[in-house]
Amino acid sequence: MEDCLFCKIIKSEIPSKKVFENDNVYAFHDINPLAKEHYLFIHKSHTKNVNEMSANAEQLSDIFKAISEFTSSNSLLENGYRVVTNVNKHGGQTVFHTHFHVLGGEQLKGFGA
Ligand code: 5GP
Ligand code: ZN
Numbered sequence: 055m056e057d058c059l060f061c062k063i064i065k066s067e068i069p070s071k072k073v074f075e076n077d078n079v080y081a082f083h084d085i086n087p088l089a090k091e092h093y094l095f096i097h098k099s100h101t102k103n104v105n106e107m108s109a110n111a112e113q114l115s116d117i118f119k120a121i122s123e124f125t126s127s128n129s130l131l132e133n134g135y136r137v138v139t140n141v142n143k144h145g146g147q148t149v150f151h152t153h154f155h156v157l158g159g160e161q162l163k164g165f166g167a
Pocket of ligand 2: 055058059060061062087100150151
């Protein structure tokens, strides 16, 4: 989608530090990490949030398969990690291309931790 930051990242019009890619999914370092490891997983098809993505449930599957493959290929699965997706104002969404934060690399706080 034109004028979408993350669509531009997928097209390499804006640089990013890639950590994973397949036909459907692209993942890269968050520019402002909130944990020692902080990655963003996005689908190559533009949707604006997880509700819209859920209409194409295959895309959710693509995302979580990618996260699963990635976290199994390094220490994230064994040590533990967190997935977060923010929606609209109260959720704190600032980029309106659906994305899943993958956080780890240290003990995460909140949610009972
Ligand atoms: P949100 O607040 O929408 O859930 O998450 C957007 C995330 O995108 C933020 O964590 C922010 O740091 C990250 N971000 C914003 N602009 C860029 C960018 O140009 N490059 C990268 N790698 N991350 C970005
Ligand atoms: Zn987009």
